[in-house]
Amino acid sequence: MSEKSKPSVLFVCVHNAGRSQMAAAWLTHLAGDRVEVRSAGSAPADSVNSAAVEAMREVGIDMSAQTPKILTIDTVRASDVCVTMGCGDTCPVFPGKRYLDWKLDDPAGRGVDAVRPIRDEIERRVRGLLAELGVQDSMTADTM
Template identity: 85%
Template sequence: MTDKPSVLFVCVHNAGRSQMAAGFLTHLAGDRIEVRSAGSAPAGTVNPAAVEAMKEVGIDISAEAPKILTIDAVKASDVCITMGCGDTCPVFPGKRYLDWSLDDPAGQGVEAVRPIRDEIERRVRALIAQLAPHG
């Protein structure tokens, strides 16, 4: 690992779960961890319910845009966290892979997205404690 660990969050559309996770990690870890997110079949825009749910906790992800998953993004990351698309993420030796089984917020209202958001925050906080405990 380099001086600064890097994390890639991957879900199918890169519109909900991975965007919320990247938002939390960027907000909570600051510049201690490099953050990327991508999707195997990116949507056109970030899920509005995810944007609203994150806004409720003071994190603005409205300017984010779904990105396609690339081999380079995986190669450049120390930890690759998949969220419901594990088979589509390329696997490279020496990388750490985690699969976070989370409900898909696609097509759901903000009420349904809140518990997903809260679980993502809990997992991101635990990840920061592992990767960058002294910050």
């Protein structure tokens, strides 16, 4: 990542329907245009998990228009940080990239009540990532 460019983060899970979509939505919500945000899956689902969409809606984040996307080598190559969430060895590894593996429960097949704690843990981790990247979240920036 160069000094002049904004950091780029890629969130990857198998279906790109729950965890990675929520993480991308949180990062977009908190960082605005200060971080380039991507998400993808090694075997994308047909649609985003409806319980994940509802859980995010409860905190004021609308991700209903998002669609699962396929993970490509170019997507990984274009990202400074790759955060995997249960995709195993399917994420290509390139020298010079930062890789994080977040162990999170999969929201697939679960109701909103079960997805809320996953959503909240993802928010906590995304806020920590923002701090590590040296990017102030928009919630803090708006109060200054």
